[in-house]
Structure formats: C-alpha cells, structure tokens
Amino acid sequence: MEPKDLELVSRHRDGDQRAFEVLVKRYQRKVYSLAYGIVHNPEDAMDVSQEAFVKVHRYLDKFEGSASFYTWLYRIVVNLCIDHLRRAGRAHSVEYDDAIDRSQGVLAATDIVPSRQGTDPQQMLGNKETLGHINDGLALLSPNHRAVIVMRELEGLSYNEMAEIMECSKGTIMSRLFHARKRLQIYLIGVLNEDADEAV
C-alpha cells in the first residue's frame, strides 16, 4: 500500500529525503497538467512545475496539515502560474462579475462535439487540430478562469477546495467556472462545427 501524502510529509520532516522524491513523482504529472492548463506553454509549465516543487521543499516544514497536501501544492502552482503570466505580461485582466448574469445567456443546449453525419466524436478527440482548438479556447480565458476550469475538469476539485486554493469565496469560484465554461463552449461550438462542415 502506498504511503499517504501526510505520511510522506512527516517522513520528510524526519529527514527521509526519499519521501520528498516520492511526493514529487506522485504529483509531477498533475502539477504539470495544471500548470500547462494555465500558462499554455510546455516549457513554461515545466519551469513552473520545477519551481513549485522547490518551493514546496522550502516550505514543507511550515505546512500545517490542516488542509490536504495537494490543496496546498495546487495553491502554490496556481500562484506561481499567475505570477509567471503577470511577469510575462500575458495575464488578461478581464474578469466577470461574481454574480452569474443571466443576460449573458445560459449554457448552450448544443453539442460541442458535432455528431452530424461524417464526423466521429472519438476521432475528433484524437485529432491534433481539435486539441489545438481547445488550447486556443482556454487561452482566451483569464488565468483565474483557466485555473478553475482546469482544476475542476482535470482534477475534479470541489468548489470549497478551489476557493481555498484561490483564496476567494465559493460564489466567486462558481461564477468563474460558469463564465469560463460559457466562453469556452461558445468558442468550441463555433470552431468545431466549422471543422465538421469542412470535413463533410
């Protein structure tokens, strides 16, 4: 049975260097995916991942264990990503009101992946062009919106966990998630249906 995160943290504090290596290897893919989802550049995502683990190592003695280790880790990653984008001048300041504004329309009752004749949704998933569209769609969002949608869709984090990581209210998380989904949905419906039309 694999040791739990807190057990590894405790072992690291007791001087077991191998414990930290296990933690890094356990989370490296998740950390990278989260970082990549926010910074949208493979090299930058790897740099952020490395920086995040170095920072975790530096502050691990201060980790109180009241929150889960991964919540604490993801907070470090998200903050590093946003700092990175700010430094690079790539952080969009566009945010939406906390309230979910119905005037902006509801989530569309439309297939994102076209299921019309001649298009195979599974095939589209493996298509580099399709994946590129998702990348482009995520890039349209602000870093905060990207962070919530990536944490929710990839890691399945709860609203409370995301609120803790992003140090904001649960309502703000819900709002960010709604707007992120809404924008991404509109974009993807447009580009993927265009691709499907061309394929037919």
Place this chain on the structure above:
Amino acid sequence: MSGLDDKTLQRLYDDELDSSDAKQAREAVAENPDDAKRLESLAQMRMLIRAEAEAAADAADFDGLWPAVAARIGQKEKVQPDPDAADLGMLARWKAWLGQSMGGHPVRWAAVGVCALAAAVVLGVLISSSLNPERPLPTRRAAKIEAGDNVDIEKMEFKGRHPDIFQIKDGKRTTTVIWVYPEDEDDDENGADAGDDPGSTDPI
C-alpha cells in the same frame, strides 16, 4: 426553454448539490430535454479538456524533473548554507541545537529557563562577594626566589646592584620577573616597596 437555472445546472453537474436538491434537479432534467442537452454539452467540454491535457502531459518529459528539483535543492543548500548546519560559531550551533531539540517542547523550554535563572543567581552572588570591601581581592601568587629554587637565574648584578628575581605562578605558567631598583631607592632602606609603583622603576 430550460427548466433549471445555470447555477443549479452547474452545481448538479459538478456534484455540488445536497442529496435532496440533486434529486429534484435530476427529475427536472429528466423532464426537460433542453436541460439534458446542456448537461451533455458540459460533459463533452470536460472530455475535450481532459483529452487536451492528457496529450500535453504525454508529450512532456518528466524524467528530468526530479533530478532538476533535487539539483536545485542541493544547489540552494550550497549557495545559501543552512545556518543550523554551517560552522558559524557557538551562537549558530547553539541556535541550531535549540531549534532541533527545543522546538515544540514547552517542558524543555521551562527547564532551560530554570537553569538560566539559577546561573544568573550564582553569577550575582559571585559578583557581589567580589565587590565586598571586607573580603580581599584575589591576588596573583608572587614569590621572591631564594637561593636553591629551581630557576636558571639565581643571582644577578647590575651596575653594582642586585635586582630581585620574582616568579609569578599563574596556573600552569610561570613568569620570571627581574626587578632592578633605581639608585636612590636601592640605597634607601625605607624606599617604596617594589610592587607599589612599578612605573617608577626600570624592569628589565
């Protein structure tokens, strides 16, 4: 038109409704094809985002990540030596020892406090007794060498006078002092004691 508002639909999709609200929402979705389609659309979006993230992670090379992190951790320790571990003197070592052995142990801190207090009291008693005018101050032991003592110089003559030779024993060390009195003092039988005013003499 949909029956569920976006907030409820999203919370239903994200499994953030409590069980009774979730049950109610699911019943509403079952009765409204539009809501079902909206849920399906959210699911497709999740599928696409995951597929994109998986592809990105598959393309990444994680083999170098841990060695890079390990190197940076090691490098940092070399560039910025840990004061707890570095040989920066007694204070740093004392702080390191305190940090390792005292952190989070109030009983140990209390013990150190008691010891420090006791040491302060003993020091205070020593200082006050040394300042007491009724008690003589400790003096160095000085002995005039007599013939037959185990020294290399037993007798000296300088300008027709015979200096005194003293040995001052201070722990393991012994210092030999040759004291030559000025002519007038040497001649004066009631002259000042050599130890009273050494500045007026010419020690050799």
